[in-house]
Structure formats: C-alpha cells, structure tokens
Amino acid sequence: MDFTQTAGATARFRPKADDREATLLRLEAFAHLMDSAFVIPGINRRVGLDALVGLVPVVGDVAGMLLASYIVVEARRLGAPRWLIARMALNIAADGALGAVPLAGDLFDAAFKANRRNVRLLRRHLERHGGLRPNEIEGTATRIDG
Numbered sequence: 343m344d345f346t347q348t349a350g351a352t353a354r355f356r357p358k359a360d361d362r363e364a365t366l367l368r369l370e371a372f373a374h375l376m377d378s379a380f381v382i383p384g385i386n387r388r389v390g391l392d393a394l395v396g397l398v399p400v401v402g403d404v405a406g407m408l409l410a411s412y413i414v415v416e417a418r419r420l421g422a423p424r425w426l427i428a429r430m431a432l433n434i435a436a437d438g439a440l441g442a443v444p445l446a447g448d449l450f451d452a453a454f455k456a457n458r459r460n461v462r463l464l465r466r467h468l469e470r471h472g473g474l475r476p477n478e479i480e481g482t483a484t485r486i487d488g
Contacts, residue, residue, distance in 0.1 A: 373457035393452040407438040430460040
C-alpha cells in the first residue's frame with residue numbers, strides 16, 4: 343500500500359487515489375449488505391442485515407449503529423472533513439434512534455438506509471475534493487449519426 347504524507351504538526355498518512363477507490367468499493371459492498379442485500383418477496387422491497395438485526399429490540403439497534411460506525415471510521419481515515427463526519431454520524435444516530443421505536447422504527451430502518459447514504463456522501467466528497475475520478479459521468483449525451 344502506497345501512502346503520501348501530509349504536511350502538519352502531526353504526521354498523518356492518507357491513502358492515494360487507487361487505495362481510496364478500493365476502500366470505497368469495499369464500503370459500498372458493506373453498505374449493500376447492511377441496507378439492501380435481500381428482497382422481501384411479494385413487495386419487492388430491498389432490506390439488509392441492518393433491518394433484520396434491528397428487529398431485535400435495543401440490542402439490534404445498538405449493533406446496527408456500531409456496524410454503521412465502520413463507514414465513519416474509514417471516512418475519517420480517508421481524510422473526510424469534520425462536517426462530513428458529523429453529517430454521517432447524524433445519519434447513523436437518526437437511524438438508530440428512530441429505528442428503536444417498535445414496528446414503525448423497523449419500517450423506517452428498512453427505508454432510510456443510512457449506510458448507503460453515508461457511502462454516497464463520502465464518494466461524492468472524494469470525487470469533488472479528494473482527487474478520485476467520478477463513478478458516474480455527469481452531463482447529457484448526444485447521438486451523432488454519421
């Protein structure tokens with residue numbers, strides 16, 4: 343793994359773009375598993391382990407919040423700014439707090455998908471400010487018949 347050293351009072355190492363892309367791919371796979379890995383038959387709604395674990399009162403919601411914190415830890419390691427870390431933490435807190443409400447909270451938990459939101463926020467930030475190439479091309483396409 344190749345690292346670059348940033349300037350500052352304390353030496354901190356940040357991964358290069360290739361390592362960032364690999365980390366984001368790993369986080370996207372984790373978010374998919376946690377938020378949308380399974381399809382509920384009949385209603386074709388996707389849920390993940392977070393919604394299933396959240397069915398266990400209190401312990402399930404705490405476990406879901408701890409697992410979701412992994413994305414925030416990785417975001418911090420990738421050099422995400424404090425405001426982004428705070429926004430990601432608020433997503434997790436909202437998911438955990440509202441998910442603790444019996445039945446309605448489980449439905450909210452299945453719909454909110456905090457892990458996917460957080461990975462999307464991190465990817466967007468790194469594409470704009472972290473030297474990561476865009477995952478999607480923005481703009482419009484024009485067909486040229488030749």
